[in-house]
Amino acid sequence: MRAVVQYGTGGPEVLKVEERPEPQRNAGEVLIRTEAIAVPFYETQLRSGLIPAGPPAIFGHEAAGVVVEADDASLRGRRVVTMSYTGGAYAEVVAASQYTLVPDDLTPEVAVAAAVSAAVALGLMTAAKVVENETVLVEAASGAIGSYLVRLAERAGARVVTTAGKGRADIDHRDPDWRQNVPDGIDVVFESIGGPRAAELTAKLAPHGRILAYGMLSGEFPVFPVAGLIARGLTLIGFGGPDAYGKRVAAGRAEALGLVADGTLTPVIDRTYPLADVAAAHARVESREGTGKVVLVP
Numbered sequence: 001m002r003a004v005v006q007y008g009t010g011g012p013e014v015l016k017v018e019e020r021p022e023p024q025r026n027a028g029e030v031l032i033r034t035e036a037i038a039v040p041f042y043e044t045q046l047r048s049g050l051i052p053a054g055p056p057a058i059f060g061h062e063a064a065g066v067v068v069e070a071d072d073a074s075l076r077g078r079r080v081v082t083m084s085y086t087g088g089a090y091a092e093v094v095a096a097s098q099y100t101l102v103p104d105d106l107t108p109e110v111a112v113a114a115a116v117s118a119a120v121a122l123g124l125m126t127a128a129k130v131v132e133n134e135t136v137l138v139e140a141a142s143g144a145i146g147s148y149l150v151r152l153a154e155r156a157g158a159r160v161v162t163t164a165g166k167g168r169a170d171i172d173h174r175d176p177d178w179r180q181n182v183p184d185g186i187d188v189v190f191e192s193i194g195g196p197r198a199a200e201l202t203a204k205l206a207p208h209g210r211i212l213a214y215g216m217l218s219g220e221f222p223v224f225p226v227a228g229l230i231a232r233g234l235t236l237i238g239f240g241g242p243d244a245y246g247k248r249v250a251a252g253r254a255e256a257l258g259l260v261a262d263g264t265l266t267p268v269i270d271r272t273y274p275l276a277d278v279a280a281a282h283a284r285v286e287s288r289e290g291t292g293k294v295v296l297v298p
């Protein structure tokens, strides 16, 4: 089968398409012939070395496809999505120990664009306990998780303020003076950009407000002044790692796909690329020119 292997860290060129043996399925696992593979933002940081990567191995984490082998014969031919914490998804065939059935009317591209990102948004909303009439700030709202957070927070009855690149949100987060445009009295911030700028948000939060820290789009973890958190009675909630990403997100995938199937959430696909053009797909994500998910089609 064809698969994408990472050789060292660096630009998109460290990802090479090669022939590899198909994976062997262990008992309890399913073998999936992939139809669509997501290229989430964090994978560009894994590839570049910003997030430490292991030795050369098949790259990628999120795939949708059709089950070709399973212990339960009734699963054969069913479309599923899977997420592997340890890689292996940029390939024509994937062995998966956990998977979620895709509703019949969803394409593999749509399923893979939503399954993990929308499940992360659902997990964040549960952790944040957003209630009606609260004011919620969603950073990087033009991104996959950000866009789902906006919709879910609106559905919860919150007032939503968004940041993203110019013209894509209420506040242009590329403007050095962006903070001046953030209103006071924010109850919940979904913080995904990180770095020292995160600290500037504490003054904008209502007393007893909550900060959900879940990303580092800027390349740095967020820095918060503890004195500011104490003085304003703020709550900092972290969301990530194997517990959140591996367990709570896996548990939320079926609900996420259901919300897409019933029209509550609308995934946006930016572009699709053949597996052979994986480097172009990574360059596209890093360019920040598109809106929506970049998807590889094997």
Ligand SMILES: NC(=O)c1ccc[n+]([C@@H]2O[C@H](COP(=O)([O-])OP(=O)(O)OC[C@H]3O[C@@H](n4cnc5c(N)ncnc54)[C@H](OP(=O)(O)O)[C@@H]3O)[C@@H](O)[C@H]2O)c1
Binding pocket: 040, 041, 042, 117, 120, 139, 140, 141, 142, 143, 144, 145, 146, 164, 165, 166, 168, 173, 174, 192, 193, 214, 215, 216, 217, 218, 219, 239, 240, 241, 244, 245, 285, 288, 289, 292
């Ligand atoms: N904690 C978890 O469990 C978990 C799980 C998955 C992902 N994540 C994290 O969640 C974050 C969002 O992921 P995603 O998949 O939704 O990303 P995405 O769809 O690629 O989102 C792109 C968004 O990020 C913004 N952005 C890109 N680079 C930026 C930078 N240097 N500074 C500020 N904004 C930047 C873009 O803003 P413009 O409009 O300006 O281009 C756009 O709004 C990532 O940090 C990711 O690692 C966390």
